[in-house]
Structures are given as C-alpha cells and as structure tokens.
Amino acid sequence: MNLHLSSLRSTSGLLYLSALAAIPLCAQQASTSAPPTDLVLKNATVMTASHGTIEHGVVWVHAGKIAEVGATVNAPANAVVIDETGKWLTPGIIDPHSHSALSNDVNEATSPVTPSMMMIDAFDNRDKALYQALAGGVTTELLLHGSANMIGGQAVVIKNKFGLSRDAMLFPNAPRSIKFASGENPKRVYGSRNQLPSTRMGNFEVMRQSFEDAKVYMAGWDAYNAKVAKKDATAVAPKKDLKLEALADVLRGKLYVQIHCYRADEFLTEEAIAQEYGYKIRAFHHALEMYKVAGQIAPTGTGIATFTDWWGFKDEAWDAIPWNAVMSMRAGVKVALKSDSNDHIRRLNQEAGKMVHYGGATEDEAIRMVTLNAAWIIGVDDRVGSIDPGKDADLVIWNIDPLSTYARAEKVYIDGDLFFDSSAPGFGTPHFNGAMHSAGGDGSDDEDEDGE
C-alpha cells in the first residue's frame, strides 16, 4: 500500500507542477466574491456548544464574527438572509490532534528530543486531507509532531480555509504547543536501534536530563540578562541554541505541553515530572486509560484528547474502553475527542455521537467534545468552539442532527466565509479549484515503524 500511495503522490505532484507552469497562480483559486458583511442563518436547530440548543434559532454574522445568536436577532435590513429550515447548525468541528498535510514529515525520528522542529515547515496547504476534513465540517486543526520522540516538535494551528495561501490558513496568534510522547513509540523507535530510550525508564530519564540541560541554559541567559540590566560591560551573550531555547520555553510556561500517553501509570509520572520542573501539561492525547485515574488527574487541570473506540492495536491500547471519555468527563477532566487520522477526522461528529451510546453523554456534552473542549486543548476557546457573540463565525450547516450516523456537512463557513458547499459542483470548494496533493499514509502517528 505504501508503495502504491507514494507513486500516486509523485503523480499528483507532477500534475500540480505542470499546472503551475501553465497557468498563473491566481487561476489556481476559484474566483469568489467577498462574503457579505452581514449574514443571517435562520430557522436552524442551533447547537451552541456553550449554552444549549436553540430550536428555530438565528445566527447573525457580522464581518466574519458572530454578532448575535438566539430566537431572533437585530441584524440590519440589508443583511443576506439564508433560510436553513430543517437544518442543524453547529460551531466548526475542531480536531486537537491531527498529522494531516505535513508532507509525510511527521517525525524527526533521529533523536528522542527535537523540540525545535516546527511543523509549519512541513505544512502543505494543498493536501487532500484538508479538503476531506473540511467536507466533514472541520474548521480548526492542531497539526502535531508524531510520537517517535519523547519531546517532539512545535505544532501549527490552522484554520481549514482550503484554497487560500499557506499563511492565510494559519490561526492568527494561536498559542504555541509542543508535542511530547511516552510509552511504546519512543522505546520502539530508539530501542530497535539499541539506543536510549529502550524502556519507559529510559523514556522518562531522557526527559529529565533534557530539562536539567535547559535549566543550565536558562541560568546562563538569566545571568547575562542580569548583567545587561546592570549595564555591566563584561556581559557576554551565551550562544543561542534552538533546542535548549525551546525546552526553556517549556519551563518558562510559554508552550502548551501536549503529551501522547496511553497508560495510567504514565499520566502519574508525567504529572510528577511536570511538577518537579515547574511546567503545566495542557492535555494527554490518546489517554486511553484515563478512566482508571481520572479522579486523581482532574485536580491538575490537565485535559485529554482521546479516541472513542480504537483499541487493541498495541499493548498499551489493550485496556482501552469506549466509556473512557464519558467516565473521565464525569470525574471532572476536560475531555475532547480527536482523530489522529485522515479518515476519522472526516467524521468526528459521529465519534461524538458514540458518546451518547457509550456512557450516556447528553447531546450537548457530546458536541462540546469536538468543538469547545477541543478548542480549549489548543488554547483558542476564547475565539472559536461555540456559537457566542464575538467569536469567529466558524459554522457548519448539517442535513440533520450532526451526532447521527446519517449526518452530512452541507456548508462550512470559516470567519463568515463559505469554504465548503456540498451542493456546489466539483469539489464543492468555492475557494479552491486547483490540483490537490496527497502525502500518503493514513495520517496517524502510530503508523509503521517510525511512527510515521
């Protein structure tokens, strides 16, 4: 399959290049008129994700932001009004764990500590995975480094404005996140080369040593800055080191720490190390055994981004149960669902629906797991993730209840602009009509030997 996919990839790559040569760049994008300044979507069942569901609700969008939501709104008379009778309206779906569109460069698996890798450098804004996710209602993604390394690279947060330029797809001023990993992947990758780490003991010692190095580095800079402050002419700046600088930023609290971690004992160890070195963990990702220790983790404020029902693919996923998300939520942990997959990212709404089945989440709680709580994991919950005045108008129109198996995303707005319309011909992408790329693989960080 890999062979096959890579051959596809090069074919489409060639296609893209030749298309570029033949047509000016602007022709790659579908011509589109600017979105209306005022847009009103009325008569939909509005799942706000923050304050319940409004039957026959109205959402007024002004200049790309949500201006008002309710049974009625005070939009200006010249607003463009669309009747969405019979449809459902939710905030854009948010995936807090994706490896899509990274040109298959998910892991810099040459050292267990690579915090200066920037995922933005591998971001391919024309990858088909982005389009396929958009058609599933996904408007924001956290694109993470893989799990080969104990300390991987720094994530990029995107808005799924498929068809716009690379820079225009970046989520403006999103917090920086860094990916850590633990357990089987690092020990397999480095253990198979007879390197440190080969065990969980090695895994955690590699982390501790990294932070010891970072502390020395920080001390050097602190001393220098103190001298500079005192106008000491003998002050000599230490060497800037990208790796240590990134680790120092973890200790300075400037990076959200996102940790790939499956087992209950490892959550406890990770929290202990975080406490020892003075940083906070934003979320455990996968977190399949959180139900065993949720009561203990809840007070730390660390959230989880978990699968619904993947299990048994490796030893550390053997105790996974589909009730994990709801049990952890009931114990007070902030819970989001995520894809870690170019496949599942297309139907996160249904993954949320499963939470009604497994554990009896309310529809409100379920939709929050793929919107507002996912936004919180990324640190953008003040801007997206719910339908509230002042938030970005990232909205999805569904044919029916999005938690149903039969739900289809019909229209997707980002910042009030229509980026997907299933009724439109071709791809259904008003801003894109060029050639897509394919990075190959399934977009998981657990794929293949090196956690590809």
Place this chain on the structure above:
Amino acid sequence: MTNFMKITSLLVSAFALSSSPAFSAANDSSQSPAKKGATLAITGGKLLTVSHGTIENGVLLIVDGKITAVGAAGSVAVPKDATIVDAHGLTVYPGLIDPDTTLGLTEVGADAMSNDLSEPSDEIMPHMHVADAFHAETELIPVARLNGVTNAVVAPGTDDSVAGQDIFIQLAGRNRDAMILGRDVALALNYGADQRRRGGRGSAQFPSTRMGLITQLRQSLLDAQHYEADRNAAEKKSDKPAADKSAAAGAKAADKAADKASDKPFQRDLKLEALLPYLHGERPVVVGVYEAYDVESIMKVAQEFHLKVILNHVTRSQEILDEIAAWKVPVIVGPIYELPRANERYDAVYTLPAELQKRGVKIAISSGEAGGPGGAHTVRNLPYAAGFAVGYGLPYDEGLRAITLNVAEMFGFGDKLGSLDVGKTANIVLANGDPLDVRTDVKQVYIDGIAQPMVSRQTILRDEYSK
C-alpha cells in the same frame, strides 16, 4: 503477566456476580440453555425482519434456538407457558453478519505472536485454512457481540494473492467447533500492488509486478486442473489394476501407471487440491481488489476459469460500475471509509454502496477500516458503516440487508441466518433505537435463542473502575 492476572481476578469477580455457572471460556457465554421445547416470546418490539418489512408491535416466538413464528401482535398465538421478553420501545432485528473480518486471527495488533494473519512464504496459499488458526477464546468476540454482531466471515490477511480459505462463524459457543458454522466456505484472493511484497518492483524475486502476479495465479489454476486430471487417471488405474494404456490417459498418466505398477501411491498435492472446489464453482472466491484496472485484470482470470466470484472493496473503481453490474457478481463494497484519491470528490467512496445497489448489484458491507485487512477490533462498528452508506444515498432497508441477509446468502447461509423468518436460527438483537445509528445502545443479544450476557473484557474494566 501482571495484566493477565489482574484481568483474571477481575473476571473471577465478574463471574461471581453474574450468577451464571456456565462461564468456563471467554466466549462460552451461553447461559443455561432453555428447556427443550420451551418457548421464548419477544413481544411488543418493532421488528425489522429484513426479508418482509417492518412490523410495529410485533411478536417473535423462539423454540429450541429457532424462530417458530413472526408477526404482528394478535396474529401470533403466544403459548401460555412461554417466557415473555417485553420489547416495548425496543427495535428487534436479526443478528448482524460481518462479511470480512480477521476475528480470532489477531489479538493485539502490534504483538506479532498474537497474530496469525498471513503466511508469507509464497503468494499462492490456498491450503491455508483459517479454521486451523481461529482462536475461539479471543477477547475481541464479546466486544463485537455487544453491538449486535452475531456472525462473521473470517478471512486471512491480505499479503498473499491466494491467501487461504475462510470460515463462517457464530460469535458464541463453548469452543472452536461450536463457533465455526462453516469451514473453508470461500477462497480469499487479493490482487493489486500489495501482493508484490518481496521487495516489490525491482526485486530479484518473482513475482515483482502485476504481470508476475497474474501469470503466477493463472499457472497455479492450470496446475490444479492438470493435477486433477492426473489424480482422476490414477484413481481409474487403481480401480483397474491391469495397466490400461488406452486413449484418455496420455503420457503423464502412463508415468503414473508406471508408478502404480511399482506400488507407489499417488501423492496428493494439498495446495493444488485446495483449489479444486473453487475451480468447480462449488464455493465462492472472494477477490479483494481496489483499482478499476486491477478489477478488470483479475476478472479476466476469474472468468477464464469460471470462478464463482464475490468482489471485495472496489473502492477505486467508480468508473467501471456498469461493467461490475453486468458481471452479475455480488460485491462486498468498502471499507466505506477508504480515503478518496487526490482530486476526487470527498464523497467518491461514501456513495459507492448506493451507486452499486442502484445498478442492481447485491452488496454487503464490512467493518474494515481504510487500507487494512478485514476488521477485528472494529467489528463492533459494522452497523455504523452501513448507516454511513445510508447517509450517502443507500436505501435504509438495503443498508440493513447489506450486513445481514445479503451476507448470509453470499456465503451459503441464506436459509439459516440474516432475517426474522420462521425456521431460521434465533440470532436476534434488541436495541433502544435504530440499529445503524451511533447513538443506539444494544440492550440484549440472543444467539441460538439464548440470551448472551452483555459482558466483555471492556465492560468488566468499566465496571471495576466505576466503583
């Protein structure tokens, strides 16, 4: 080992609680069987019969593990001594059947020793019998059963072009023999890029291309035909000890006759012999293939040898759907979650079941995820795959049929399974809503008319950590 001991102790406590003395193996979930001749009546539910529509407020009678009556309340006489199961507010439907799984051939995906999926020594392995590897006590089966899957086809992994012979199982039973309803029910073929595995293109070993794979397959089928002729000739000789060098036998048979003369018995070739039932069209060949051009290549071979084909996947064959329909072969379509290629519309695969069904093709749907072999850990999601197809245009009844009756019919169990009809095995599911919806909770599963404990390793963990 610690894990094992932990779970064992959890299991022991669960068994103690369950008040069922029958738990002696993971999948021996049968409670003490109902008394011989006793009637079980499931009343008041919404019956999705699959074969003859929906019956609101229906009655279903079960005696000795078989359905003895199906109808609307009032139209079916419930015996006075029947045990009544009140199904008001519940949906009642036949147990789901997954047409493509690896249940019992894998436990932990990444743990090689718990996997018996593919035999990598050769591409042509028809003499591999899934029945020989099927691990009846797998923890995966109760997990699948809890969501209403009661039967499945188990096929080998997909590394070989002729991978081996499938079994048809029931997801409950005391041991392997009780669970395998059909041994060697189909031959698993695979064709595409994946099977040129010996280094693929550029490898020094044959076959490294599609040409090699097809030639190798064709030669194997010819060899099997030739083998059969030899065997028949040898049998004839053994019937008539005097050397008969007349007409039909030919030179080879003459050699065999010489062997016979020296009392050397005819040597069976298990590999070639395994192909014979399929060359005779006695059982189906399930051909796993994705791309349109691969479908066309492999169908040429299948037609040349008159194989009884069930196509599997065809997720990248959108441009030849009319051709597929014209072949009049059933299709296991999907995984519906297979990713479309770059520059295809997002729903290119989602709409495939509907497009095939519209053309009159008999379809089944499997639980597999994109790219892999048949489902194992994902089998519980079978109804959602069918629901997804319904979301993209497949009529609802056809969606349910694609994971019940159609599968039973494709694999020779159409008279026993797949619908709520008199005389069929009482594999029945009670759920609190639409079986294809992700939000629906399965409340009770019956297999052979016996209520299965709604317990898996996962519910035990759930309950243990909910305390």
